[in-house]
Structures are given as C-alpha cells and as structure tokens.
Amino acid sequence: MRAGVEVLAVDLPEEFTGPVGYADRWVWIAVGLAVALVVYYVLAWWLTRAPRRPALARPGVALPDVRQQHLARIDRIEAEVVAGRITARDGHQQLSEVVRDYVAAVTTLPARxxxxxxxxxxxxxxxxxxxxxxxxxxxxxxxxxxxDLFETAVDRARGLVATWSPTRSAA
Known part of the structure; x- marks a missing residue:
C-alpha cells in the first residue's frame, strides 16, 4: 500500500502541489479586526455609562454641632414670623438661606x-x-x-436639617 501512495504522489501532474499555508498578513488582519471589535465595545460602554456622582460629604465637619446651630436658626425665624417681626415672605427667604448654609457647611456643593x-x-x-x-x-x-405655606416650609426645612446626612443621601 505504501508503494501505491508513492505511485500516486509521483503520478500527479506538475500543476498540483502540496498544501500551502496562508500568508501571515491574513492572520494579523484577523487579529487586528478582533482587537478593533473589542476596543469598539469597550469605548461604547465607557463613553455611554452614567457619570459618577462625586462624594457630597465634606470631611472633618462636626455634623451634630452644625445641625444644632441651623435648627436654632430655623426656630428663631419661626418665632420672628409668628411674632410678626418679619413677614412670611422674608421668613421663606431666610429659611432658604439657612438650608443652603447647612448644605454648604456639610457638603461639597456650592449651595449658596x-x-x-x-x-x-x-x-x-x-x-x-x-x-x-x-x-x-x-x-x-x-x-x-x-x-399659607410657611408652617409647612418650616417643618420640611427642620426635618431636612435634623435628619439629612450627606453620607447616606441618594441623589
């Protein structure tokens, strides 16, 4: 049987040759296309993901002290509006200032x-x-x-200052 194989190999015409390997460039083109596909998907994911929110908590702030100061300010504003020394509109403006000041004191937001x-x-x-x-x-x-809205605003502002912490807040 070996002799038969040799005879076949010898009997082949000259235009037929043995197996030929592919050129190296085709391997590198295939690898390059695969890498380009991976890079495309990584870039698509990276560029379309939701932006990270920076940490809000300001380091080194004594939260209980800041909280007490701002709650006292809210109590003073409420007392002045109830006594009629300032108008409810001015009370809302001062409440907004107190809430903004509290947020600026305990977070990195430029709330003011x-x-x-x-x-x-x-x-x-x-x-x-x-x-x-x-x-x-x-x-x-x-x-x-x-x-009409002053008491509700005072309650909500007081609740925010009393319970809100920038470390566990969800934006």
Whole structure:
C-alpha cells in the first residue's frame, strides 16, 4: 500500500502541489479586526455609562454641632414670623438661606450660589423638595402664598436639617 501512495504522489501532474499555508498578513488582519471589535465595545460602554456622582460629604465637619446651630436658626425665624417681626415672605427667604448654609457647611456643593435648576441637576432629592417648597413664596409678589405655606416650609426645612446626612443621601 505504501508503494501505491508513492505511485500516486509521483503520478500527479506538475500543476498540483502540496498544501500551502496562508500568508501571515491574513492572520494579523484577523487579529487586528478582533482587537478593533473589542476596543469598539469597550469605548461604547465607557463613553455611554452614567457619570459618577462625586462624594457630597465634606470631611472633618462636626455634623451634630452644625445641625444644632441651623435648627436654632430655623426656630428663631419661626418665632420672628409668628411674632410678626418679619413677614412670611422674608421668613421663606431666610429659611432658604439657612438650608443652603447647612448644605454648604456639610457638603461639597456650592449651595449658596446655586440656582434651583442647579440643585435639580446635582443635589439629592430631599434637598430639592425643600427648596421647591420654599422658592415660590420667596419670590411671590404677595404675602398670601408665603403665609399659607410657611408652617409647612418650616417643618420640611427642620426635618431636612435634623435628619439629612450627606453620607447616606441618594441623589
């Protein structure tokens, strides 16, 4: 049988040759295409993922002390509005200032200079809800809306300052 194989190999015409390997460039083209595909998917994932929110908590702040100071300020504002020394509209403006000051003291947000739209984009929901309650009466032309919403605004501001912590807030 071996002889038969040799005879076949010898009997083949000259135009037939043995197996030929592929050129190296085709292997490198295939590897390059595979790498390009992987890079494409990695870039697509990287560039379309949700941005990371920076840490809000300001390091080195004595939260209980800051909290007590701001709660005392809210109590003073409430007492002045109830006594009639300031209008409810001014009370809303001062509540907004106290809440912003508290947030600026315990977080890295520049709360004193942010507009409501900025808060909606960057701040936690609990903070935005309080500011959304305080803003309309703060800028209303008459004092009726401010007077009607003042107690609710005081309760919500007090609740935010008393319970909110930037380390466990969800934006």
């Amino acid at each position: 200079t942010m507009a409501l739209a900025d808060f909606r984009g960057r701040a936690p929901v609990a903070l935005v809800e309080v500011l959304e309650l305080v803003y309309p009466p703060e800028f209303a032309p008459d004092d009726a809306i401010a007077h």
